[in-house]
Amino acid sequence: MIPRSWLYVPGHREDRIAKALRSDADAVIIDLEDAVPSPAKATALQNTLRALEASAADREVWVRLNPLDSVWSAQELESLGWQGRKPDGVRIAKAEDPEAIARAADILDCDMHLLIESASALRDATQLAGAHHRVTGLALGEADLAADLRVSPEGLDWARGWIVTAARSHGLASPVQSVYTDVADLDGLRRSSLQGRRQGFFGRTVIHPRQIDVVNHAFTPTPEEVSRAEGVVALAQTSAEAGETAVLDPDGRFIDPAVVENARLILDLAIRD
Incomplete structure (x- = not known):
């Protein structure tokens, strides 16, 4: 099951970690970076290790690490590398150095998502995507990226298109959409998430439990989409049996292998457990 909602929870708040693990989010990301004050970094790491050991096997738990050039990185990598119950994946904050990413990947036995948060990282996104076989996804850290580019978040559509291209050109998963910071604006979150799905993203990171249902709904194909996709796949099967690879459906829409592939993806x- 591909996660739709990815709930961030600050690692130094053990009480909130427990609540997050009971939430309806498809995946939980225990944050060791921005949400954690410097004096609380060690506590956050220990809370994370305990939470991983205690979490259910069917709950997807990720960890956002501090940047690989930070003073906390070595301890985080060592601790997670020896951890009994490994995280399902890690997010590397402010990923910029392919060699550092490869070294970290050799220590960690899990998937890695790279957060692209600077102009230089955005420029090198295709290189970063191929840094190691454990890199399975890219995502934008839009607040930091917008600040570095000196643009508003509304001006990042071109960057969003580029990160989708960089990920898919390396066969990585569709990128996870960045957070929507106005927690009270659920209508805006819904519109933005639907737009993100149209732009090639799948799933979204959220910063508050009230955002989970909106995001889950936005990234779940509607019954109409499912019905249409089932019709396309069935028609394609009939056409293949007749020796055809392209055909018009009853409504006059052209169905070719690319359309069929998209229908199978939908x-x-x-599919939800």
Whole structure:
């Protein structure tokens, strides 16, 4: 099951970690970076290790690490590398150095998502995507990226398109959409998430439990989409049996292998445990 909602929770707040692990989020990201004050970094790491050991096997738990050139990185990598219950994946904050990413990946036995948060990282996104076989995703850290580029978040559409291209050109998963910071604006979150899905993202990081249902709904194919996809796949099967690879559906829409592939993806995304 591909996660739709990824809930950030600050690692130094053990009480909030427990609540996050009981939430309806498809994945929980225990944050060791921005949400954690410097004096609380060690506490956050210890809380994370305990939470990983205690979490259910069917709950997807990720960890956002501090930048690989930070003073906390070595201890985080060592601790997670020896951890009994490994995280399902890690997010590398402010990823910029392919060699550092490869070294970290050799220590960690889990997937890695790279957070692209600077102009130089955005420029090198395709290189970063291929840094190691454990790199399975890219994502934008839009607040930091917008500040570095000196643009408003509304001016990042071109960067969003580029990160989708960089990820898919390396066969990585569709990028996870960045956070929507106005927690009270659920209508805005819904519109933005639907737009993100149209732009090639799948799933979104959230910073508050009230955002989970909106994001889950936005990234779940509708019954109409599922029905249409089932019709496309069925028609494609009939056409293949007749020796055809492209055909018009009853409504006059052209169905070719690319359309069929997209229909199969919709059906895959609609499957929920």
